[in-house]
Amino acid sequence: MLASARTMSVTVTAPARLHLGFLDLNGGLGRRFGSLGLSIDGLRTRITARAAAHMRVNGPDSDRAGRYADAMRAALDLRAEYDIAVDEVVPPHAGLGSGTQLAITIAAALRRLQGLPLDVEGDAVRLGRGVRSGAGIALFERGGLVVDGGSRETPRAPPLISRLPFPERWRVLVVLDPHRQGVHGAGETSAFARLPPASDAEAAHLCRLLVMKILPAVVEADLPTFGAGIKELQERVGDHFAPAQSGHRFASSAVAATLKLLENEGAVGIGQSSWGPTGYGFVPSLDAAERMLARVRGRPECKGVDIRICRALNSGAEITANVNADAPEL
Numbered sequence: 001m002l003a004s005a006r007t008m009s010v011t012v013t014a015p016a017r018l019h020l021g022f023l024d025l026n027g028g029l030g031r032r033f034g035s036l037g038l039s040i041d042g043l044r045t046r047i048t049a050r051a052a053a054h055m056r057v058n059g060p061d062s063d064r065a066g067r068y069a070d071a072m073r074a075a076l077d078l079r080a081e082y083d084i085a086v087d088e089v090v091p092p093h094a095g096l097g098s099g100t101q102l103a104i105t106i107a108a109a110l111r112r113l114q115g116l117p118l119d120v121e122g123d124a125v126r127l128g129r130g131v132r133s134g135a136g137i138a139l140f141e142r143g144g145l146v147v148d149g150g151s152r153e154t155p156r157a158p159p160l161i162s163r164l165p166f167p168e169r170w171r172v173l174v175v176l177d178p179h180r181q182g183v184h185g186a187g188e189t190s191a192f193a194r195l196p197p198a199s200d201a202e203a204a205h206l207c208r209l210l211v212m213k214i215l216p217a218v219v220e221a222d223l224p225t226f227g228a229g230i231k232e233l234q235e236r237v238g239d240h241f242a243p244a245q246s247g248h249r250f251a252s253s254a255v256a257a258t259l260k261l262l263e264n265e266g267a268v269g270i271g272q273s274s275w276g277p278t279g280y281g282f283v284p285s286l287d288a289a290e291r292m293l294a295r296v297r298g299r300p301e302c303k304g305v306d307i308r309i310c311r312a313l314n315s316g317a318e319i320t321a322n323v324n325a326d327a328p329e330l
Contacts, residue, residue: 009050010112012105014317016043016096017139019274021233023206024150025198025240031150037135039143040172042310045089045101049109052083059086061102068106068127075126078114093181095274100136103127108319121157134158143315145218166312167221171289173262175279176306177252182275183244191244198240209233223284227268234271251276257301265292
């Protein structure tokens with residue numbers, strides 16, 4: 001039954017995430033992938049759910065949201081009907097974790113309405129998310145910069161093995177291409193199946209790069225070192241995945257050209273989030289980001305792209321119960 005008659009609706013807001021790269025494309029130690037993810041502001045998924053006489057889901061990406069809601073009702077044996085409004089969504093198939101965040105926001109809202117404890121990892125698995133990367137799950141719960149330990153052949157999401165607060169002063173220039181989508185669905189599954197495993201030496205180097213360069217640089221707020229580490233990680237992983245992207249590190253030529261301009265202006269850690277087409281670069285401050293953006297905006301190389309100045313979020317999703325103060329408690 002419902003937790004309270006005064007709880008009229010629940011709103012869940014989850015930020016987008018950047019996927020900064022895989023660590024082990026070999027799998028010889030029993031786990032494969034392992035990933036690095038960062039929670040960012042400026043792009044988010046926000047849904048509001050309430051009990052209703054009939055099931056209704058509306059708003060952007062409502063078909064997918066409806067499927068997640070039906071799956072959660074079946075998994076939890078819920079008899080109630082709901083009115084779910086999808087107020088905002090992270091752009092789908094853009095490399096920003098839209099599917100995982102939408103799934104978990106729906107699950108969290110229904111659980112909170114029913115007075116049930118959250119089970120973010122379990123619900124992600126129930127809804128078919130977190131198969132290769134556990135970053136989106138961890139970021140929903142905690143935000144910041146996270147590392148997961150890779151997947152095994154088990155019905156569990158990859159475990160969180162590191163979570164660090166990201167320097168508050170740094171900013172991320174996020175470059176979106178609204179005219180393209182990254183590899184997803186059956187195409188993504190097929191692409192992974194065709195890619196050969198990386199060598200032991202390559203996997204070892206990427207893990208060393210993470211532990212001995214990238215993570216210490218975050219703790220010490222050393223942006224040049226962090227940027228150099230992310231750039232190398234992205235180049236090596238990008239070369240491995242290039243055959244699935246027509247031989248290119250970036251899914252969008254417009255994003256690639258814009259990132260090159262931003263790098264020439266001083267942005268570091270240039271890369272592509274997951275399958276893209278979204279790309280990113282890091283800068284030391286908001287002032288620096290605004291100056292760079294002013295210098296590249298209007299250049300022909302940037303035609304058709306959307307450049308956002310974002311910051312990292314060091315907290316997880318927000319779950320708010322909207323209460324009718326005039327209604328009595330049960």
